[in-house]
Amino acid sequence: MSKRINYIISELQDQYLMDDDSQRPWIIGFSGGKDSTALLQLVWLALKNIPHELRNRNVFVVCNDTLVENPIITEYVFEILKKIGKAAVEQGLPIKVQKTIPRLEDTFWVNILGRGYPVPNSVFRWCTDKMKIKPTSRYIIEQVAENGEAIILIGTRNSESVTRAKSIKKHEIKGKRLTKHPHQHNTYVYSPIKELMLEEIWYIINTMTSPWGADNSKLFQIYTDASADDYECPTLVTDKSHSSCGQSRFGCWTCTVVKEDRSMTAMVNKGYSWLKPLLDLRASMVDERNKSENRLPTRRNGQFAVTEDGQNQGNYTQKYRATLLEQVLIAQRDIQKEKPHIELITDQELVAIQVTWHRDLSFEYQVNNIYNRVYNKEMDMKTNDEKIQKEIALLKEVCSDQESDFDLIQELLIMQKNKALLNRKRGLKDDMERVIEKYLKKEAENVH
DSSP states (O other): OHHHHHHHHHHHHHHHHTTTTOOOOEEEEOOSSHHHHHHHHHHHHHHHTSOGGGOOSOEEEEEEOOSOBOHHHHHHHHHHHHHHHHHHHHTTOOEEEEEEOOOGGGSHHIIIIISOOOOOOSSOOTHHIIIIIHHHHHHHHHHHHHHSOEEEEOOOOGGGOHHHHHHHHHHOOTTOSEEEOSSSTTEEEEOTTTTOOHHHHHHHHHHSOOTTOOOHHHHHHHHHHTOSSSOOOOSOOOSTTSOOSTTOSSSBTTOOSSSOOHHHHHHHHTTOGGGHHHHHHHHHHHHHTTOGGGBOSBOTTOOBOBOTTSOBOSSBOHHHHHHHHHHHHHHHHHHHTTOTTOOSSOHHHHHHHHHHHHHTTOOSOOHHHHHHHHHTSOOOOSOOOHHHHHHHHHHHHHTTTOHHHHHHHHHHHHHHHHHHHTTOOTTHHHHHHHHHHHHHHHHHHHHO
16 A cells, blocks of 8 residues: 555656646645545655755645535634645745635625525536636636646546546546646646545545644544545536535535535534534525525526426525525524634625625615624614715705605615626616616606
8 A cells, every 4th residue: 555655656756847847836626625635645745755946836735615615624624724834834845725715796695695596406506617616717727827837636536436437537648647627728637646545545644644734633533423425525626527516525515406415414413513503504495496486487687487387497586585594694693602703604795695686676675684683783784984974964865855866866876886896887877777767667656
C-alpha cells in the first residue's frame, strides 16, 4: 500500500516539474471529505520533496460553498482551510486557499423564495449549474486568463462507482496523465488518485500525519456519525457530467433530489438533535413541491404550465414563498438557540428576496414583517439615514391629499434602488410602466 502511495507522490513531483517554464497553476477542488483530503496530503508531500527554487507553480486549494451545506461539514471545512493557509505560509509552499460562492442572484434561497423556482428534483435540477458549476467556472476562467492554461486536480476514483469509472475512462487519453477539460478552454484535468481503493484513502488519512496540522480523527468521526452509503459529493463540479449532490453523503442540506438525506438522519439519530429542524424543513419542501395550490399556472418566462388534469406546475405563488420564508427563519431561530453563529439565510439574501418581490410587482408580503414576526424584533430594511427620513416626511406632506400617490412614488423609488442593488438596470422602464398602469387601473376602479 505504501509503495503505491509513494509512486503517486513521485508522479505528482514529476508532473509538477514538467514544463518548468510554464506558470499554469494547479487547482485542487477541496471539499474537506476523505478523497480531497487524501489528494491534498499527497500533493503537499510531493511539494515538500521539491527544492524551493523549483516551486514555480501556484497550487490553489479551491472550496466551493453553496451556502446551504451541512452545517457540521461547513464548520469542519472552514477550520481546516484556515490551518491549510497558515501552514502553507509557515512551510514556504506555493499553496493558496480560495473559497468560491454563488452570486447573490444564483443562491438557493433567492431563487426559491425570491423568484419562486420549485425546489430541485431529478427533472429540474437547476441548482448544480447556478450554485456549483458557475462559481467554479468563473474562478477557472480567471486563472486561465491570467496564466494561459490551468490544470485541475480532482479526487475522483474508479472504485467509487461504475458511473465515475466510465466518466474517467471516457475523457482519459492512454499514456497521458492530463486530459482536456470537456468544457473549459485551455484547461486540463489530472486524476492522481483514480486507482486508489477506499482502504488506501483511509490509510493515508488515518496513518499519515496531516501536513497542515489537522486532527484527521475528526474527519473519520464525521463519516462514522453520518454512516449511510460511502459516497462523497464531488469537490469541484465544472460540468454536468459530474454527479453532484444527488446521492451524496455530504451535500446541501436542502437537497430535494434524493428521497431521503440519510447522512443527516444518521447524525440526528447519533446525538446532533439540533439538526432536526433542517431535516423537517427539507421534508416539508419535498411534500409541498408539487401541490397545485402552491404553484402558479405559468413559469417566469410566461410559459403556460398546467397539467392535463388542471394542476398548476409553474413557479411558486407569492403566498407560498412568504410561508416558506417564515419556515426557514423559524428553523434558523430554533437552531440558533444552540448554535447562535449558524445562518441558514444571509441578510443579503433577505434583501435580494424583497427586491425580487418588488420587481414582480408583489407588495402584499414584506420580508421585514415576516422576520420581525419570527424573531419578535424590529428589523427595518429601509435606511435610517436622517436625510432619507426627511425626504419621506416631505413626500408624505406633498401627497397628503392623495395617499395612493405617495405609495406609487415610493414603489417607483424602491424599484429603481432595487435594480441598482442587483446591477440590473435593464427593464427598469417597462417595470415602472407596469406599476403606473396598475395604479391607474386601481384608481379607475375606485372611481367606478
